[in-house]
Structures are given as structure tokens and as C-alpha cells.
Amino acid sequence: MAQLPPLRAMQIFEVFGRLGTITATAQELNVTPGAVSQQLRLLEEHLDMVLLVKDGRRAALTPAARGYHELISQGFGRFALAQDYIAEQRLAQELTISCLPTLLQRWLNPLLPAFQAEAQDSTLRLIAQDLEPDSHMLEHTFRLTYGEVGRRYTHSRVLFTDYCFPAASPEFLSRHPEARTAEGLSRLLLVGIDWGAQYTTEPHWRDWFKTQLATDPPPLRHVAVYSASGMGLEAASAGQGAVLAQWSFAKDDLMAGRLVRLSPDRLYLPDPYFVCWGQTTLNQPVARQFLNWLMQVTKPLRDQTQQ
Structure with missing residues (x-):
């Protein structure tokens, strides 16, 4: 070498x-x-x-x-x-949660105050990390991740399967009312999201238009392509273009009026999100409490997918 x-x-x-x-x-x-x-x-x-x-x-x-x-x-x-692994060994009384960055920022973090109200004596250590940790490094840790990689850990459970739909800012929609139709939307500026080479199954704009149009769409025009869903949602909220939004990441923007859903149709992701943990993670009472809480929170989402 x-x-x-x-x-x-x-x-x-x-x-x-x-x-x-x-x-x-x-x-x-x-x-x-x-x-x-x-x-x-x-x-x-x-x-x-x-x-x-x-x-x-x-x-x-x-x-x-x-x-x-x-x-x-x-x-x-x-x-x-x-x-982080060494720190976890020293701080085994803390509950460490490693998570895909946008999943942590846009989905888990807004939910955590409810858990912290139940587990007031616990300390959560949150790590936003794209890189998957080795399974032996999950001894005191949960990992929230997406897709096939979640099945490779020793212990894992399905959290939910997310879905996508087109969304845009109210200002963008007022300038382009044709965005309400798939044909009109296919001719407008689009915000793209590409998670990277390690993810090959997440939906893209062309997948959406294949479900909505009888013929192939015209060449699509992307104003930008982002490597993280959160950045794509921020660009769409700023009026740069329409985005193929995931519900779990965009729901707060929709409720606040920063984004408007352009279609009632759904395009489900082909793989679910998982919670994974190590051999000794559940030795901590707070870890067992967190897992039970997390599965309860996501039960309606799993039931919705099965309907």
C-alpha cells in the first residue's frame, strides 16, 4: 500500500x-x-x-x-x-439515538418532547449521521434508518412506510395554478432530491409522473437537486419550485402553511423506515421505555399502510 x-x-x-x-x-x-x-x-x-x-x-x-x-x-x-462508541461506554446511562439527519430533524425531533415528558430523568444523546454504524457499535444505541440496511442489524422493527406527493409554496402556486395538474406541473421548475448512490429505491419526479400521466412527461427542468430532503423542502418553501415531498418530513410545513399539497394522490416509498438496536441496548430501562413509546407513536402509520 x-x-x-x-x-x-x-x-x-x-x-x-x-x-x-x-x-x-x-x-x-x-x-x-x-x-x-x-x-x-x-x-x-x-x-x-x-x-x-x-x-x-x-x-x-x-x-x-x-x-x-x-x-x-x-x-x-x-x-x-x-x-462516539467510546463515549457511549463511559456514558452508558444516557440513551443514544443515531438517526438519518433529515429523519431526525424533520420527524423524530418534533416528537421527542412527548417522550421526554414521560421519561423526565433520562438524557437523550442525538446523533445525525448518514453513515451506518457497525452493528457491534450499537451496544447502548438505537439507530433509525431506511430501507434494506435496517434488516441487516441483529435487532430491528419496522416503524412506518412513508409516501410522497408534490408540494409547493403558496406563492409558487399563485404564480403557477397549473401546478395542480400533473401535466401542468411537468412543465414547471422542480426541486429534486437525490439521497445518493447507496439508495436506489427512493422515488424521484419521473416515478411520480409515470403514475399520473398516460404518456412520458416532457424533459423535466430541475432548478436544483439536493442530497437531503430537508434542504429540498426549504427550497420549495422559499418558492424556488415544486418538490416531491415526503409526508413525514413535510407535515409541519403543510400545517404551518409554508407548503401546499398539490395532489391528493400518494406514491409510497418501496421500503420502510426501521428502528434498530444492539445486543445490550434494552438492558437500560429507559431504552425499553423509548422503544415501546416509539412503536406506539408509529402504530397509526403502520396501520394506515396496511389499509
């Missing part, structure tokens, strides 16, 4: 690729901008390739550097998971 670059240089590169500026990188790592630039040059020299190009007054990653950064980020993500 080729000699790895210095760990410090890779760390600085990971932070720079995430934050996008030398100044922000220096602030996060509590070093000088000069030290950041020096480490980035050192990494380029070690790899014998250009990682940064000038984009106006700022430096940006080259296409090859973006792919390298994605792999580096996975490595540092594993470091973070390992540190």
Missing part, C-alpha cells in the same frame, strides 16, 4: 472541503490560515496532484479532489463513530 499522507494534512483537507474556505477551516481547527494553506500544499505534494484551483478570489476543489474528499470524509466519519 502506498504511504499515506500526514494525518494532519488529510484532516485539514477534509475540513476545507466541507467548509469551503481557508478562513473557516482555520477557525474550526483553531490554527492560522497560513497553517491551513501549508498543509494543503503538503498534501498536494504528497499526492503529486492539484487539489485546489482558483475560482475568482476563492480556492475550490478540482473534480478529482471532490471524489478524494468524499472518501477522506468517510474515513473521518469512522473516526467520529469510534469516538
Whole structure:
């Protein structure tokens, strides 16, 4: 195996690729901008390739550097998971819940005050994490995730199966009343959501139009494609375009009037969401309480899918 670059240089590169500026990188790592630039040059020299190009007054990653950064980020993500594992061993009395970021932010977090009112002496530690933890790292942890990966853990239960529908801001709908029809909507600006290569079954706009139109839709126009559903919903709420919204993530926006549902039809996700846990997780009384509460909260959603 080729000699790895210095760990410090890779760390600085990971932070720079995430934050996008030398100044922000220096602030996060509590070093000088000069030290950041020096480490980035050192990494380029070690790899014998250009990682940064000038984009106006700022430096940006080259296409090859973006792919390298994605792999580096996975490595540092594993470091973070390992540190979380050690912390969990020290803080076994806490209940740790690892969750897909949008599922945590948009679905679970608004529900948690009800659980915390029942379990007042408990402390919840919430981790927003796309990367799936290794099964042996769930000893004191729950993992809320989506799709086939949920069945790979030692212990898991189905929470619910979500569904999608088109939605847009009231302002967008007032400008484009034709968005109420599938044919009219297919000609408007759309906000896309793409979870990434590891997810291949989540619905996209073309899947929706296949269920609504007798013929193939015209070429679709995306104003933007987001890697997280929450960002796509925010873009739609701002009037940038219509979004194929998941009910579990969009319900609060719909109730608040930030989004309007454009069709009563539903397109169900092909896979459910799961709650998973480790071999010793349920040794904690608060963990058993949380699992019972979570299954009770999601029972109406499971019953609805079976109707």
C-alpha cells in the first residue's frame, strides 16, 4: 500500500472541503490560515496532484479532489463513530439515538418532547449521521434508518412506510395554478432530491409522473437537486419550485402553511423506515421505555399502510 499522507494534512483537507474556505477551516481547527494553506500544499505534494484551483478570489476543489474528499470524509466519519462508541461506554446511562439527519430533524425531533415528558430523568444523546454504524457499535444505541440496511442489524422493527406527493409554496402556486395538474406541473421548475448512490429505491419526479400521466412527461427542468430532503423542502418553501415531498418530513410545513399539497394522490416509498438496536441496548430501562413509546407513536402509520 502506498504511504499515506500526514494525518494532519488529510484532516485539514477534509475540513476545507466541507467548509469551503481557508478562513473557516482555520477557525474550526483553531490554527492560522497560513497553517491551513501549508498543509494543503503538503498534501498536494504528497499526492503529486492539484487539489485546489482558483475560482475568482476563492480556492475550490478540482473534480478529482471532490471524489478524494468524499472518501477522506468517510474515513473521518469512522473516526467520529469510534469516538462516539467510546463515549457511549463511559456514558452508558444516557440513551443514544443515531438517526438519518433529515429523519431526525424533520420527524423524530418534533416528537421527542412527548417522550421526554414521560421519561423526565433520562438524557437523550442525538446523533445525525448518514453513515451506518457497525452493528457491534450499537451496544447502548438505537439507530433509525431506511430501507434494506435496517434488516441487516441483529435487532430491528419496522416503524412506518412513508409516501410522497408534490408540494409547493403558496406563492409558487399563485404564480403557477397549473401546478395542480400533473401535466401542468411537468412543465414547471422542480426541486429534486437525490439521497445518493447507496439508495436506489427512493422515488424521484419521473416515478411520480409515470403514475399520473398516460404518456412520458416532457424533459423535466430541475432548478436544483439536493442530497437531503430537508434542504429540498426549504427550497420549495422559499418558492424556488415544486418538490416531491415526503409526508413525514413535510407535515409541519403543510400545517404551518409554508407548503401546499398539490395532489391528493400518494406514491409510497418501496421500503420502510426501521428502528434498530444492539445486543445490550434494552438492558437500560429507559431504552425499553423509548422503544415501546416509539412503536406506539408509529402504530397509526403502520396501520394506515396496511389499509
